[in-house]
Amino acid sequence: MMAAAQRVPIDFTIGARRLLAVPRTIATWSFGLEQVLASDLPEPPDPGPDGLRVLSAPSDRLTAITARYPGFLAGGRQDYRRHYIDMAGSFADYLARFSGKTRSTLRRKARKLAEETGGYTVTEHRTPAEIEAFLAAALPLSARTYQARLLDAGLPDSAAARRAMMEAAEDGRMRAFLLHAGGSAIAYLSLPVTGATLVYAHLGYDPDHARLSPGTVLQMDALERLFAEERYRWFDFTEGEGAHKAMFGTHSAACSSLVLLRPTLANRALLASRGAFDSGVAQARTLAERSGILARIRAGLRA
Structure with missing residues (x-):
């Protein structure tokens, strides 16, 4: 399936602050809530010049999703609960x-x-x-x-x-x-x-x-x-975690987002850097939570 490729930033973020964005021209494969709840796998799009990004896919279908693009590099994966309201x-x-x-x-x-x-x-x-x-x-x-x-x-x-x-x-x-x-x-x-x-x-x-x-x-x-x-029937809070979404949602589904990039040297370096950055942020977050300063860090990032 042909899908319009767009210039999309691969973000390096801490909390709400974007520190760096490296653009790539990629297609998008996005999953609606009803597809997630049905664990449905619609027809995949053709990748863009640099690959594609997968948004809010059912986590239990990632193996099938990545299998559609053999040889592509997977990175920037985020796992989260996709919150929604059942309005029945x-x-x-x-x-x-x-x-x-x-x-x-x-x-x-x-x-x-x-x-x-x-x-x-x-x-x-x-x-x-x-x-x-x-x-x-x-x-x-x-x-x-x-x-x-x-x-x-x-x-x-x-x-x-x-x-x-x-x-x-x-x-x-x-x-x-x-x-x-x-x-x-x-x-x-x-x-x-x-x-x-x-x-x-x-x-x-x-x-x-x-x-x-x-x-x-x-x-x-x-x-x-x-x-x-x-x-x-549904009120979909879409991808990403958040206290607001968790508070107002009645249910949630396990979802994941990631990018699948063509195996060029530049893309390998980008995903390796993003992986190292995310790992460092996760370690710093753990230390901040243990020390009790995470709330102050969040406040500073939004100032």
């Missing part, structure tokens, strides 16, 4: 899975945000015109988030990304939400729709309001609305 029940059922203390904390966050900002509102955006309004408010906000500043992972602001969102909105495959307080948007949530699955694509919030947890408040408000629609 009601929002009340969903809330019941939290402890009483957690439910009280979530209510308190919403109440505190309302009290300290003079009240807040949440707007929904799904039509092309509504998505245009969403982007007008969310893009300037996204530029201020740590995801955009440190990882280039803010809300995408390219012509291609905007066109993709508009096309999804025209087909009824786009949901987005904004949380407004004090006369401006202070948090956004972007959720493309794939089949019966809402995809957690982008969440961001004004760093000046971080102590009021606007992202959490918006997440809960959006979930209540989406549960009430009874249209979706």
Whole structure:
């Protein structure tokens, strides 16, 4: 299967900070949540000039995946739990899975945000015109988030990304939400729709309001609305670990991401360097956890 190869950075990161990025022109083989849950292996793409990256594949199918590309170099592997919400029940059922203390904390966050900002509102955006309004408010906000500043992972602001969102909105495959307080948007949530699955694509919030947890408040408000629609079966938090995902998810699946590169000298050197770097970071993390300074390191990286 032909797939468009793109210039993709092979990142060297510590926490949320990218220290180095080495670009490679590669294709992408990405797995949707429904494919993961079915342990399905769709038709593989043709590799790009440098190879391909595999995103969020079922961990138990990696042997079959790498077998499709004999001779390619595997590296940069990340194993994690892919968290998701089973939306088969009601929002009340969903809330019941939290402890009483957690439910009280979530209510308190919403109440505190309302009290300290003079009240807040949440707007929904799904039509092309509504998505245009969403982007007008969310893009300037996204530029201020740590995801955009440190990882280039803010809300995408390219012509291609905007066109993709508009096309999804025209087909009824786009949901987005904004949380407004004090006369401006202070948090956004972007959720493309794939089949019966809402995809957690982008969440961001004004760093000046971080102590009021606007992202959490918006997440809960959006979930209540989406549960009430009874249209979706899954809410997919996609690849990567995170306390936010673990807290809100009801289930998880073992997934892995990696790159498969052509066996050139440059690619061998790149993957060897990335492997050594990741090993060093893991050792440093273990030492930091044992010494109790990991939280301070994380705070420093996001400063």
